[in-house]
Amino acid sequence: MSVAVQCIGFDCPNFLTRPSSEGVDQGSSKRIVERIIEEVNKLRGSESMTFGRPLDEILTSLLEIYRECSHAGWDGYGASAVTEDAYEEARKIINLLPSSIKMPEIVAEPTGEMGFEWRRGKGQVFVLSVGGKHRITYAGIFGDNKIHGSEYFEETLPMVIIQHLRRLYS
């Protein structure tokens, strides 16, 4: 495994600029390793934190809602059970969200899909849902403007979804 340490935003550690032919003593070597571990942990930390809520918290919330709603009739009105495929696809969506976008609230839908909701305030809301069939169904209210549609989804989040989310928070 290789780790690229980007030096933008903080000072580059000395070990990165020292010629490789220069020897280091045991104490320096230990400090270098400690510094590498520290920087790697910082990078890992920034990856697992998304805007608004930590990733772990969202994934825990997703699992809790999936468990609560994985039986038919969970809403008292005969809702379809949320399927494992929908849950797995929702996990995938969470991991694909850019870190600059606020983490959503998780919502189970009576159709058996897992939904995500971003709400900025009254009349400013965007919702999408997935059901394990590689299709994202979405709708948004941006004041007087309203949109809805669906997009095929495989390994990347469709750009139109990101654009609508950016519009919500612009």
Add this chain to the structure above:
Amino acid sequence: MSHVETEEILARYIYSKNHYRSSDHTARHSVFMPPEDRRLSVFRISGLQENDVWSIGDNLRSQPSLGRADIKALSVLEIGLLIDADDIPPRHANIIGWPEEASAIKLKAMELAEKASLRLK
């Protein structure tokens, strides 16, 4: 089919905490998502005492309701949906006239949620 006045209040009873936001006491769109038969069950509650309104919701299902989302009949009609007051049981109605497309249904449910008032017990 009974006639529903535009000023009447329709209640959608809530049995799952997934259907509202505790953070700001508002209803989520999911409470207004219709079932497969596209008939969203509501009750006409105008003129009833508050405890009687709760009593309806508590006797509909095996579990008591957690709350309800109240919405004016006019708000339903304004977004292009219809109200079928079948009175089975008395005061019961269905919100009908939903579009076919899943995303369009979601948008209608979101519009209803934005216009609804959440009442929790």
